Amino acid sequence: MTFAGAKDAVESINNYAVKFGYKIKFVKNEPHRIRVVCISERNCPFVMLASKGRESEGLVINTLTLEHTCCRQIEVPSTSKKCLANYFKEALYRNPRFSSKDMQGHVKDHLKLHVSLGKCKRAKRTILAKLQGSYKEKFNMLVGYIEKVKETNPGSKIELQLSKDELANGMRVFKRLFVMLDACKKNWIGGCRPLISLDSCHLKGVTFGVLLTAVGNDANDGVVPIA
Structure with missing residues (x-):
């Protein structure tokens, strides 16, 4: 598997950790090299190493052991504010009144994870700030749109x-x-x-x-x- 870059690789690995409930640690997190291990339990064999390929601009997985000896965790560090913001972006776009408490309950019921209410509130503020900013940019383009229609x-x-x-x-x-x-x-x-x-x-x-x-x-x- 090849990732477009380090940012893409980190996002994919964090999504994997959140989906399956594993505590992972980035031993190396550099633009041209990433090494990840599982710290849910001591001596868990999971490991992934990706580095810049010779024939590719992205990062290529060189070493991958998907086996885990640990159990599913209810608290995962990868469930960050940014991760929650990406996960709930579409839901809040459809319904901006989707509360932080509903977000917390959704994570508990669907992802089987525990996140704090404060983290959900920060994620919601991040999403709404981006949405409102994008709307303002679009409305500022209306005058140009009108002139183009008339033309x-x-x-x-x-x-x-x-x-x-x-x-x-x-x-x-x-x-x-x-x-x-x-x-x-x-x-x-x-x-x-x-x-x-x-x-x-x-x-x-x-x-x-x-x-x-x-x-x-x-x-x-x-x-x-x-x-």
Whole structure:
């Protein structure tokens, strides 16, 4: 097996330790060489050595003994804040109200491990900070997106509205966006019944809000988005 680099190797080994409940120790953790042993019990034969290959840019496993004489542990050092953040990233993306206590219970029930509530709280703060940061970056790109739509889709109507309260404080904060592509408008006018309905979808994640869609029906009763 070949890893892309030391970072990839360390992450994979830590995931292995968390999944099977082993206490591992990195005897060597260098950019070109990694050596790992199990310290769950004295004289446990597990060992892994990976180093930079001659024909590969990554780290290649040279020595591997997967046998363990130790029992599964309920406390594993590899269950770090970073590990928990990676594990719960998708769950918190879908439901930011997923509590730290729920995270702790999930680890106990599904991974058979014990982690402190404080570590779960720190992991949750890390995930939410990254998610909110990525959302802010995406919202800052909206103005460029609007200009690109107007350039590549002549006749389209697109309007961005900012929060008046935040504008008074000198901040540009997103409030709502209206988009009607010219092709959708012509499609509805040219081949749909003269009836417009409104569909709504409540958004989850960090931002919440509602996605409203004006839709029409074609001759086959198919739903056609308008705006």
